[in-house]
Amino acid sequence: MLKVLTCLTVEHDLRLVAVAAVICAFGSLVAMRLFMRAQISGGPIRRQWLVMAGVAAGSATWATHFLAMLAFAPGLPTGYDPALTSFSLLVAIAASITAFAVAGYRPLVGGALAGLGISAMHYTGMAGFRTAGIVQWDPVLVAVSVIASVAFGMFALHLTRLADNWRGRFGAAGVFVLAICSLHFTAMGAVTILPDPLVEVPVGAVPNHVMVFFIAAVAALVIAIGVSAYFADKSAYGEAQTRLRRLANAAIEGLVIVKDNRIVDVNTSFEELTGYRRDKITDRGLLGDILTVEGIDPQTESLRTEGVLRSHDGRQIPVELLSKPDDVLAGARVYSVRDLTEKKSAEGRIHYLAHFDPLTGLPNRNSFLDQLEAEITRMQDQNRRFALLSFDLDRFKETNDVFGHAAGDIVLAEISKRLKAGLRASEYIARFGGDEFFAVLPAGDDPEPVMAFAERILSAVREPLTVDDNELFIGASVGIALFPDDGRTSTELMANADLAMYRAKETAGSKACFFESGMDLQVRERRSLARDLRQALAQDEFELFYQPQSRLTDNRTIGYEALIRWQHPTRGLISPAEFIPIAEETGLIVPIGEWVLRKACATAASWAEPYRIAVNLSPVQFTHGNLPETVHGILIETGLSPKRLELEVTESLLITDPDMALHTLRRLKMLGVAIAMDDFGTGYSSLSTLQSFPFDKIKIDRSFIDKLGKQRKSASIVRAVLALGRSLEIPVLAEGIETKAHLDFLRNEGCDEAQGYFLGRPMPVGLMFPQAAAVLA
CATH class of the missing domain: 3.30.70.270 (Reverse transcriptase/Diguanylate cyclase domain)
Structure with a gap:
């Protein structure tokens, strides 16, 4: 920093430095004002302002640089390469135009480009500097000069967003001056010239006294741009005033100027709204004559209310009235009248939709x-x-x-x-x-x-x-x-x-x-049962019973179905038909079903014989939790082979969301477990369900077995299901075998498997295996 200050105060003519600073300040102010003007313009006009701003900024930067170079006195003959000197001016202008174009959308990026453009112009110009010696550079100060210029450039163009106050209007220009000057004088401090008698200034180099004319021409260009911008702005202001005069007529809302409750002037929209011509309505009363408003005080500083406007043809038009005193015409008020017909219609529609x-x-x-x-x-x-x-x-x-x-x-x-x-x-x-x-x-x-x-x-x-x-x-x-x-x-x-x-x-x-009052008692009873059901699992009130399933071809027990029982501490044994629907309604079937699955798998894993274990799944379990992951985790936890587990589902789960249900069934089957369709024939679409998913077993509902020998249709239905199972190569199990006649009929018809009280009642695990097998003989 000391080297930079020494270079500025000792090696420069401070009078020329001051002139350079004035040109830099004027050019920066013009450039920033032009850039701000471009920001509020559009189309080709915007591009013209941006070009003028870039030319002003680039020219000011170039003039500042070379005027300051004339102030630089190294004590040796100097000159300037005409090509590089001219090229540096083009670099400055092109970089400035590009920077302003980008800054219109990204001010910080544009500011960084402006700083880099100033740096490019300076070092291009210094490349054309000729002197009787060897020029050496301090790389640290060179880097500092570029960083300073970029930082100040970013800050300057950031301030242009505050164009409506002095910090934007003058602060941006001041910081842009810093971007130019910090680069120049820091960079000049980085220069060390070693005199060398063998180095001579080329004959074609532009001497200092000729450079004065070039710099004066560029400075004049900056001044010309500034003057042009002033008159252009003034002209634009005049056009704006004309537009403002027309704005009242272009306004969608009706505008009325009133003095002493007499209409002084109206715009075209008010004429169209009321049907009155301007010359026919001027000097007429507004409030009470054409406009009815309740509780209005004309002396109020500003007001906003609603009223009814009477048109020329007598229509009643709901309007919103906004008013404030007119600053130009003393004692007058300006009223804005907005047609509320569509709004009132929309409010009526909203009121209708609300009710x-x-x-x-x-x-x-x-x-x-x-x-x-x-x-x-x-x-x-x-x-x-x-x-x-x-x-x-x-x-x-x-x-x-x-x-x-x-x-x-x-x-x-x-x-x-x-x-x-x-x-x-x-x-x-x-x-x-x-x-x-x-x-x-x-x-x-x-x-x-x-x-x-x-x-x-x-x-x-x-x-x-x-x-x-x-x-x-x-x-x-x-x-x-x-x-x-x-x-x-x-x-x-x-x-x-x-x-x-x-x-x-x-x-x-x-x-x-x-x-009837008894209905309320039933509801309370149901709610009480639901409340007890929440505690039953925690208090270990559930127990699993197992009913054998037999293969009819060789009379062997091949598996068991796990059936839940609830031993209530005060009500005694409660039927699953009574508490399962409550569990499904309350969502408790999910933890209860998981307990049944875990208990059944653990029990089956402890048997000496590899009997199959069948577990019923509720449709609710398919919509809550991740059922396949739960089954997989229980199989790993209990050590039961997936081949021994059979999950029984009903067709009802395929009605609400069949795609989700089939996806879950396929994931379960990928685990290696068997999937059986329970209560076949009582569901919504049995045949389409069988077509959608390859079940491992069909279970004929007990309602058809119970009617064998009583209704001929039941026997026909059972035969049809057995034939369907054979054609699809799906084993069929008949539920509800209550008599030997049931068993004989199923054997004669070729049923694969059976289950029912005649073959074995559900019982706790401790009483299962001593049962006699003579029933099947």
């Missing part, structure tokens, strides 16, 4: 809840009853699954249309969500009108529908709760109406059902 279901046109959930609360309050005040009806559509899920959701939407829309058409005064029906509906009937004192209303609902739903040439028959189940007998709050009434609806759904055929 009505867009698909069916019925009141929606929020609207229904408000109506119900209002009805409860009204009936309490009048000490009267009303009926709340809850109903949903039967077989609607199957419609969606088979025909698609678009068909389901058509069904909902058509049924809702029928319901609305059948409504009478004071009756209210709303869509709660999905295929769930609620209805309110004020006349709840007499059950006959309530039941008649429910029958009208059922009749509207029962009528056949045609969707895409398919005739659909949709039923409904209606539950009825009465206020205040069945509940005094909306929550109680809705819950009890739902309970009654579920009771109606359990009965054969579509019907309506009133709420």
